Amino acid sequence: xxxxxxxxxxxxxxxxxxxxxxxxxxxxxxxxxxxxxxxxxxxxxxxxxxxxxxxxxxxxxxxxxxxxxxxxxxxxxxxxxxxxxxxxxxxxxxxxxxxxxxxxxxxxxxxxxxxxxxxxxxxxxxxxxxxxxxxxxxxxxxxxxxxxxxxxxxxxxxxxxxxxxxxxxxxxxxxxxxxxxxxxxxxxxxxxxxxxxxxxxxxxxxxxxxxxxxxxxxxxxxxxxxxxxxxxxxxxxxxxxxxxxxxxxxxxxxxxxxxxxxxxxxxxxxxxxxxxxxxxxxxxxxxxxxxxxxxxxxxxxxxxxxxxxxxxxxxxxxxxxxxxxxxxxxxxxxxxxxxxxxxxxxxxxxxxxxxxxxxxxxxxxxxxxxxxxxxxxxxxxxxxxxxxxxxxxxxxxxxxxxxxxxxxxxxxxxxxxxxxxxxxxxxxxxxxxxxxxx
Numbered sequence: 001x002x003x004x005x006x007x008x009x010x011x012x013x014x015x016x017x018x019x020x021x022x023x024x025x026x027x028x029x030x031x032x033x034x035x036x037x038x039x040x041x042x043x044x045x046x047x048x049x050x051x052x053x054x055x056x057x058x059x060x061x062x063x064x065x066x067x068x069x070x071x072x073x074x075x076x077x078x079x080x081x082x083x084x085x086x087x088x089x090x091x092x093x094x095x096x097x098x099x100x101x102x103x104x105x106x107x108x109x110x111x112x113x114x115x116x117x118x119x120x121x122x123x124x125x126x127x128x129x130x131x132x133x134x135x136x137x138x139x140x141x142x143x144x145x146x147x148x149x150x151x152x153x154x155x156x157x158x159x160x161x162x163x164x165x166x167x168x169x170x171x172x173x174x175x176x177x178x179x180x181x182x183x184x185x186x187x188x189x190x191x192x193x194x195x196x197x198x199x200x201x202x203x204x205x206x207x208x209x210x211x212x213x214x215x216x217x218x219x220x221x222x223x224x225x226x227x228x229x230x231x232x233x234x235x236x237x238x239x240x241x242x243x244x245x246x247x248x249x250x251x252x253x254x255x256x257x258x259x260x261x262x263x264x265x266x267x268x269x270x271x272x273x274x275x276x277x278x279x280x281x282x283x284x285x286x287x288x289x290x291x292x293x294x295x296x297x298x299x300x301x302x303x304x305x306x307x308x309x310x311x312x313x314x315x316x317x318x319x320x321x322x323x324x325x326x327x328x329x330x331x332x333x334x335x336x337x338x339x340x341x342x343x344x345x346x347x348x349x350x351x352x353x354x355x356x357x358x359x360x361x362x363x364x365x366x367x368x369x370x371x372x373x374x375x376x377x378x379x380x381x382x383x384x385x386x387x388x389x390x391x392x393x394x395x396x397x398x399x400x401x402x403x404x405x406x407x408x409x410x411x412x413x414x415x416x417x418x419x420x421x422x423x424x425x426x427x428x429x430x431x432x433x434x435x436x437x438x
Contacts, residue, residue, distance in 0.1 A: 036256050037167065038232035041323065042081060042225050043260025047267040048320030049129035049290050049313050050122055050377050051219045055268050056293045058212050059275025061285050064197035065204065066212060067276075070269040073220045076424065078261040079417035080392060083399045083410065084226045085253050088233030089245050090408050095230045095391075097334035098398060107394065108335055111223070111387060118383035119224050119328045123321055123359060124366030125373040125380070127151060130317040132291035133310045144367050151364045154321055159353055162343050166322065167232075181270045182308060189277035198269075207435055214428045218381045220268065221425060223391045228327040229257075231334075235341065245408060274309075289373055325359040385429035392422045 058066045084095065091098060099108040131147035138146075158166065203209070233253065237245075279287065284296045294310050326342065329352050333340030338351040346353050366376060396418040399410040410418070 036259060038229060038236060039081065039085065039253070039256035039258070039260035040263065041167065041260070041319070042229045042232070042257075043077075043262070043264035044267075044316070045228075045320040045323040046077075046220060046222065046225060046264045047271075047316055048122070048126050048324075049133075049317050050125045050373070050380070051268070052271060052313060052316065053125075053129070053287070053290055053293070053373070053377060054212075054215045054219045055271035056275045056279070056287045056290075058216060059272040059277075060279040060287045060293075060296075061212060062204070062209060063276040063280040064194055064272065065202040065209070066216060067194065067198045067269060067272055068201045069213065069216050070265045070272075071198065072424075073217065073268075074261055074265040075417060076421040077220055077264065078258050079414055080221065080395065080421055081225065081229050081261060082254060082257045083395050083414060083418065084229040085233045085257050086250070086408055087395070087398055087405070088230035089237055089249065089253060090405050092234045092237050093230075094234055094330050094334050095227050095395070095398075096331040098230075098404065099394070100335055100337075102398075102401075102404060103394070107390075111391060112331060112335065114383050114387040115223050115227075115331070116328060118380045118387070119324050120359060120362050121366070121376040121380045121383075122224070123324050123363030124371070125376040126317050126321055126324070127360075127363050128367050128373045128376075129290040130314055131367065132289060133294055133313045136291055136294055137307070137310055147364060147367045150317070151360050154318065155357060155360055158322055158325070158342070158356055159346055166342055181266065184270050184273045184277065186304070187274060187277050189273055194273055210431060211435060214385070214432045215381055216268070217425060217428045218384050218388070218432070220264065221388060221392075221421065222384050223387045224324055224327040226391055226395060227331050228323050231327070231330040235343070239343065250408070321360070321363075325356045325363075328359050329353070329355040382432060385425070385432045389422055389426040389429055392418065392425060396422065 087098065088094060093101075096108060096111075099111070127147050127150060128143075130150050131143040131145075134146040134150075135141065135143035157169065161169070275287070275293070279285075279293075279296055282296075287293045287296065290313050294306055294313070330340060332338070332355050333349070333352045336351075339349040340352045341349060344352070396410070396415065398404055399414065399418075402409055
């Protein structure tokens with residue numbers, strides 16, 4: 001006897017396959033979003049208001065001539081941050097804890113001596129930038145009042161909420177960076193010219209161009225990001241009670257870090273396009289503050305672009321300042337063996353939280369000190385430039401030390417990229433110091 005199949009069996013089979021593919025695709029997206037964490041936050045926080053000033057200066061001063069740097073900084077950032085992440089995952093400690101246990105104390109204290117002033121100046125420049133931009137949106141409230149309000153709000157969130165809640169907030173704040181990716185499509189940009197300058201490096205034999213290249217490197221490859229990345233990976237391992245580091249965990253980490261660094265460089269790329277297409281074309285060559293950049297964009301591109309740009313500054317400030325202050329507090333806590341962690345209550349880790357409070361209050365005081373954000377960023381760049389090459393050399397050494405990393409030491413590719421980053425940052429540091437004191 002022959003049984004006939006239902007006439008719609010093929011349709012049923014096709015729909016089943018289609019639904020399975022859709023479900024698989026959706027579960028893949030959910031898994032990807034779940035993987036994103038410390039790497040995404042680290043990369044996004046790199047595009048803080050002070051970084052936006054640097055990218056704005058690059059576009060306004062040299063149009064699209066610095067776009068090619070995004071292709072260089074991405075693999076170098078991903079390599080170094082990947083090493084820092086692996087250190088945190090394998091050792092379940094931050095970089096300062098490793099330095100305290102395995103290296104002469106003088107190295108740790110020297111890093112702290114140079115890094116902390118830079119971090120404080122960076123926090124101050126970001127708070128000032130946020131206050132100035134908020135004042136443009138609501139002119140009735142003075143910039144200094146906004147700075148106080150933002151500092152208070154940040155301290156409230158950092159102290160009140162546990163690590164898991166804070167990281168979720170920071171991940172949502174990453175969405176604000178998409179604002180910077182919308183703006184270039186709202187202006188008339190020459191995409192053929194953009195493609196040419198992206199793929200073919202351009203050099204100008206003058207001091208200003210060299211300094212903007214050094215500034216871009218200093219902004220994208222910053223020592224505080226090294227400390228934060230390692231510590232957050234260690235925190236994640238403890239939070240999720242992961243004991244063994246396996247290939248799956250390392251693969252997820254690489255996806256997270258690479259996504260974060262790609263995202264960071266993409267924002268830099270689009271910011272340079274926006275300011276190059278608008279400000280350079282209009283003859284606005286010298287941008288010295290965030291609010292000046294916003295003011296310059298408004299009459300040229302319209303109210304909406306101006307508002308999107310300003311909201312992006314506020315979002316990235318709220319994202320970056322906890323990372324800056326947190327990285328400093330974790331370094332102090334690990335260096336002096338204090339109780340630490342954003343998952344702990346204030347009473348359980350007083351020294352850790354007090355150092356965060358002090359960092360934000362010192363940063364806030366810059367609003368009233370008379371130090372301009374531009375000067376603060378200049379000093380920050382010099383201090384970061386001095387510490388970055390040393391920290392990169394130490395990170396490479398740690399990642400090749402089997403006593404510390406076990407079987408998870410660097411691959412040949414990681415070492416090559418690490419050494420290239422070290423050489424580039426060393427040359428940049430020498431050039432920066434030379435031109436500042438010439």
